[in-house]
Amino acid sequence: MDDQPISRRVSAIAAAKPFELLFGFFNEFDYAERRQRPGVLDFTFGDPHEMPSHAYVDALAASLTPENELWFAYKQNEPLAREAAAASLRRVIDLPFEADDIHLTTGGFAAIALAMKAVADPGDEVIYSLPPWFLYEALVLEAGLMPVKVRIDPATFDLDIDAIANAITPRTRVVIVCTPNNPTGRIYPAQTLERLATVLDEASTRIGRRVYLLSDEPYQRIVYDGGSPRSPLQFYPYSFLAYSYGKTLLAPGQRMSYLALPPTMPDRPAMRDAIQTLQIATGWVYPNAVLQHALPRLEELCFDIALFQRKRDRMVDALREIGYRVKRPEGSFYLFPESPIPDDGAFANILAELGVLVMPGRMFETPGFFRISLTATLETIEASLPRFAAAFAHATATAGAS
Template sequence: MDKVTAFFGRIQGLADDDDALDFTFGNPHELALPGLSDAMRAQVDPRSVDWFAYKSSERSAQEVVAAGLRDELGLAFEPEDIAMTQGAFGAISLAFALFADAGDEVVIPVPGWFCYEPMLRAANLIPVRAALDPVSFDLDIDAIARAITPRTSIVVVNSPANPTGRVYPRSAWEALAEVLEEASRTHGRRIWLLSDEPYRRIRFDGVDFASPAASYPWTVIDYSYGKVLLAPGQRLGYLALSPLIPTEARGELRDALFPLGLAIGWGFPDAVMQYSVPALETLSIDMAELARKRDRMYGALVDAGVEVTRPEGTFYLWGRAPGGDARSFCDALEARGVYVMPGALFDQPHHFRISLTATMDSIDRAIPHLVEVAAELNRDAPR
């Protein structure tokens, strides 16, 4: 977590710098969706004395989420399968508490979200890294199989994937299911799959989405509304139990959701956010505009000779730093007032990540700097 903390400290003042071109985190750079404030405003005035009382998972929110999952994934989710949480952070914490004991190992993808590891260590769990394919960043099933030991309790997968933007096909989940079933039998304990899906509704070019919950029954899904609404400061998410989990085990898990949600620090969303779920479920950032941003930035970088993975989902671009050293690339850009995220935060010191949540004007202003720095570093790189 030291690297993440240091990076936060470095860029803390960017929001107050009107001249800074900030492509670091997936934060909004324009006013929020009107529907978001409308949905929340409609729920602010209390309609009963307990309107702002302690809330766990509100039934109305659970019903909407279950219906949405049934429509999206074609699986028979029920309201009782849903635990409302403080964003995906809360859902992931709940999953770790639900399926792992102190000292257990949890397999995480690399490159992957930089908060998996510190969250696991804070829960007295041991992160075990499984590398993605180094060229395509596809899920490497063999690498996951090698990472599993008798102490493994959970495997984490992320699709659409942060930072690479890859969306994994159903065939990958079928292959992974075989590995997890075999490993569970071999080690005499059930290995659970946590499908980290906060970018599920942010996909480009009509790319299909498949959840491993349809391929491996012992799957739970975490989700965050903060991505599709581009409002990460309004904490709302959920953990969903796959309806394919056998009935008895599913009943035990349902019973555990409330006490564990309480135990991890009252991990439920605020009242107004839960009341707003029916309206929020249908809202989304402008995907056509996001696609235009992706194409503008991706095209400019590729034309400049930068190796970039074309994202199928998320709002990030993942590229290999010109000259091979992301720190030098990021430092040279910062000297010009352009800020991107160094790959070292993802344990990939040769790569960088760009957030496309910046404005199109910022993208247009940043491109000449990106192109010039890339040319300088490529020219000076050893041959």
Template sequence: MSEGMLMDDRLASDRIATVAGATPFQLLFDFLRISGYQSRRHEPGVLDFTFGDPHDPPSEAYVEILRESLIPQHELWFAYNLGDAKAIEAATDSLRRHLDIPFETDDVHLTTGGFTAISTALKIVGDPGDEVVYSLPPWFLYEPLVLEAGLVPVKVSIDRETLDLDLEAIAAAITPRTRIVIVNSPNNPTGRIYPPATLERLATILDEASERNGRRIFLISDEAYNRIVFDGARFRSPVEFYPWSFLAYSYGKTLLSPGERIGYLALPPTMPGREVFRDAIEAAQIAGGWLFPNVSMQYALPRLETLAFDIPLFQRKRDVMVAALREIGYRVTVPEGTFYLFPESPLTDDAAFAQALDREGVLVLPGGMFETPGFFRISLTATMETIEASLPRFAAAFRAAGVPAAR
């Protein structure tokens, strides 16, 4: 039978078509492929505040660690490796130090970044049709990850005034099909760190709903920025308050190297029956296409753990930018962590305002890409020189929007 005579001539599966058609994916594809961003960002004089890519050269120490990890020490140096023991020990030790929770090495599973840690957790507890609740604004790839796992995304808004979780909205969104709730703290893009009182109430909601449904609801704690906190604050992990939790972490943020993929999925020691998940996690990683980091990154990890993120520098960037934007007239909350700002757009149409900034030679991400219209995101991975050069341009775009300046 010729191809033209086929009754069904679809080439891609319905599942992948659904993933690719997800609103966040479409907005991201449009931005990367249609908007001209890829060429625009390289034009002389254009200031790029879009993604969390590094704008300064990597440190010599970082490069040297990676270089040394590529030198073979024995014949099996580049063989299959489910998780290098020294790397897992280093990751576990850092978890214990940073969170003051006695994680065990058997419960820390190295992944190709936090991305696949989240994907793995979704698949080992979620069955097709199960619902996954998360708050808007989200990291914009939650929906594609949920759909790819055969699950159903259920979205609720945060409290737009406090930027805190709307616990009543989360409780109302839970149904008998709810299996997973995702929490991202410190939050990308708002920079909000959810306080212990909020996390305690969330744990109660999940416990009560699990009892009511006769089926355990799990929590995935996306903690890619848990070491990037400001003003001497202590980060409190959601896994501290709710035992049935998975912790997803990525080193790409603290090392400012998102293209070098390494992270982990960790189970807290309070997780009941967590032994069941150890083999399940590895099975999902293998079946998913070998979702373990390249061995060179695993060998490098113990030494990479010794490199510190420059908190004072990024806090200074935050303070300079927040103060200047507020003086211009922007409404912006001071982020408690991450390296992002999430100001309100002076125009109701945040995409139109992002275009106005583009005309001034400043590139940002509109809030619509985070399913939260009326805001825009600024990445502080830009250099301090870029930040200072941008301020007159942010002021010009604000004036062009026709909004009265701050007094």
């Protein structure tokens, strides 16, 4: 008798390195307990550190009051919510998005999973670049797919298009790109996205099967220095866009996001039907009614980007002054500095001893770096700087002595 209660698929997800490291962060490192300790400064997850805005709470409260008897009925894609999302997407990305191509989901997680499952069959390969968002692998495995990882260019944090081209095989079905990037903060330049589109087009012809691009853009509106990034969708029509309100509104616990198809995608009616089928079959992954009713008002809100830019600049300048090597992110709300010693896990522990919590680069399969989330307040950033200096001095002195 096979008395193994847990499916092999779930066991494989739990055993995957990034997932194991994430669990380890909560279990062995005991993150949940540590972050509560007095005086601890937390730079780990992209969680809010301040109370939500009144405008945000008001938008949700207004949507609680029913306007008709179907207000809290089963929701799929509410037309008003879809139209508001499409209108805003038309402003952000210069393409005539249609409301019917917006598929509302319970967070970016669901949008990514739906896109992959809509086009890939078990055993197909999904390529993404390291450092990745640490849950791509879990979503890829859960869909029965194979993760294929390539490195970015460490000097520029830009995509390595040749590495992606070389990783494509006859089983490749999806390439995931995240810009503005978590964790590097890099926005991929138009020339890079153009080259990627050419490579994917040529590869599709060569292998006789379309390779789809999944553009994971939860940080699409979190851009500094007045930049206006191009979306991969503008270069390659066989693309999906995963967007999440959790970042723009700093409310990741309110699971609101969507998967959008560009108006340039061929065979859109079939793709719409496939996604609709999956949304039901994977567990009715539509956002709750309150969030859908609130979406037109939520679309008008965003956290204070200018404040985040000040936080970015203060942190980058101060870290550089201490001696850290760190690039100034162009978007998203993370910094990805180099660890002053090769063992980023040991360095994160030195910081933790000083009451500063960061994420070691190995959690992003990129040793030698660590991640800082700028969702921490300016006060937290100021308080942390002497500790970052002490950790740097301690780590480099110990490394020098050994």
